[in-house]
Amino acid sequence: MFLFWSLYQSYQQLAGVDKGVKILSSVNIIAVVVLLAFVLIFGPTVFLIGSFTEGLGTYISNFFNLTFSTHAYNDTIQPWFHDWTILYWAWWISWAPYVGLFIAKISRGRTIREFITAVLLIPTLFNFIWMSVFGNTAIWLDINVADGALSLLSINPDALMFEFFDFLPFSQITNYLTISIIIIFFVTSADSGLYVMNSIATKNARISPKWQTVSWGILLAVLALLLLNAGGLNALQSMTLITALPFAVIMLLFIVSLVKALSIDSSYYEKDFSVSTVPWSGTIWKERLKQIISFKDDKTVTNFINTKVKAAFEELEQEFAKNNIEAKINTFEDQQRIEIEIKHDMVNNFKYGVKNERKIVSDYLLTEENLPDIKETDTYYPKSYFGDDREGYDVQLFTKNELISDVLKHYDRFLEIISEEKNEMFISSNANHRLK
Incomplete structure (x- = not known):
């Protein structure tokens, strides 16, 4: 049967x-x-x-x-x-x-x-x-x-x-x-x-x-x-x-x-819109489009970190000094990341950095004709990171001034947190030893 x-x-x-x-x-x-x-x-x-x-x-x-x-x-x-x-x-x-x-x-x-x-x-x-x-x-x-x-x-x-x-x-x-x-x-x-x-x-x-x-x-x-x-x-x-x-x-x-x-x-x-799109205006929209549909290799992202990001941090360092705040730029031998740090004795250090991050591209993107042209499965992008281990995000579409603005946004958040008495147990300077 x-x-x-x-x-x-x-x-x-x-x-x-x-x-x-x-x-x-x-x-x-x-x-x-x-x-x-x-x-x-x-x-x-x-x-x-x-x-x-x-x-x-x-x-x-x-x-x-x-x-x-x-x-x-x-x-x-x-x-x-x-x-x-x-x-x-x-x-x-x-x-x-x-x-x-x-x-x-x-x-x-x-x-x-x-x-x-x-x-x-x-x-x-x-x-x-x-x-x-x-x-x-x-x-x-x-x-x-x-x-x-x-x-x-x-x-x-x-x-x-x-x-x-x-x-x-x-x-x-x-x-x-x-x-x-x-x-x-x-x-x-x-x-x-x-x-x-x-x-x-x-x-x-x-x-x-x-x-x-x-x-x-x-x-x-x-x-x-x-x-x-x-x-x-x-x-x-x-x-x-x-x-x-x-x-x-x-x-x-x-x-x-x-x-x-x-x-x-x-x-x-x-998943929401990328954080990097928040400060956008339509002033340089053509350049933005080219950046969006292009995928970066390791060398390109490293160059972005050591030019645009470094220039933004240096300008910030100088402006902090004019306001009697000592900020320090930390560079690393592999040139894969850079960070600006404001040290403190009683509270955690403020830190904002950018590192070269790798991600694997979906196979669908490689074979789809009406999508940005990409040949390799690995691509790279500059990702922000912070002293309190929060999750960072892609900053490759930021201009230099937008990068400066983003650092100041996080520094303003940092000052708001440490100024509140209820947060004392979370802002101990013991974390500075862990972050070094």
Whole structure:
């Protein structure tokens, strides 16, 4: 069956009738809800509602115990724990790459809140309802109607399913409906798997080669047949466990990557205009444009620091001296940075410096035609820094007078801070030893 549906799904993609799979998915959801409602209505309805409430409350109150318990001290439960709990953990982990990438693809543009609600909360709640309705109906029928006949079939779940429906009305219709739902699940699962593998193989290309789509469909079918012929369901379960173990480690790395991605996402959307644009006027806008679309190399930035920045600091040093304030320009042998410093005994020194900073340019910028021309992935820019370790910024677009103005702006801030009594504990001169 899996071979047939994998090949059929490949043909569907090639024939351009992918919309048919979407329709099948919608039909399948409706069919599942109808089947669920049928069992709820014609089964022990009052008992099911009460058992759902009690089961949900029991799960919530025992959540941590159920999550972390491995039944290490109970040998009688461990076989069930290994054959069911661990197996399904591994099963879900092995499906995570396909399901995760597929859901991420179709969820583009959604917020994280919407994503979690649609992918985690709603399916979990539906799973609670589904297990409560079918599981508790089977338990009730086994105790009150079947005299234990359903329990005897627990080792044969395929036969158990049809035997279960025999105790409800319209059993022939529900049997055909159940088989149809399972078949459609095969189709939609094959579609998701092919979609994700094509996406990976073509690096998210919009259109996959036809031969590739057929190849993935054949490969999926052949692997399934080999595993079933080699050892049946046990071989498939073993393969699932083998696949899931290494990917569980990768999932932990995904968590770290997700945190980093969210941090980058937050910085992207919260990023404001460059500080250097605050004092701009339209006087030299043509020169500004040339500066914006040009990328500097190491030598150019070093020259900027040792000419324009140094000239601004020297002019400031002279003006501070006229106002009886001793300022000192600190230069360094590598000529990669320069700073102006005003030393103090009782409070922290004031310091404003500019250093040569390297950054890596995105590959998109290298290949995009309608963006500034750049040949190397590394570029350099002059970055300000301060004595109190605050984050600096790019000053390459400042004129000499704007640099002077920027230093005075920070010096004014410095004087405001040290003049307030409440800041005494933060302005101790002990920090001067650290800054040297």
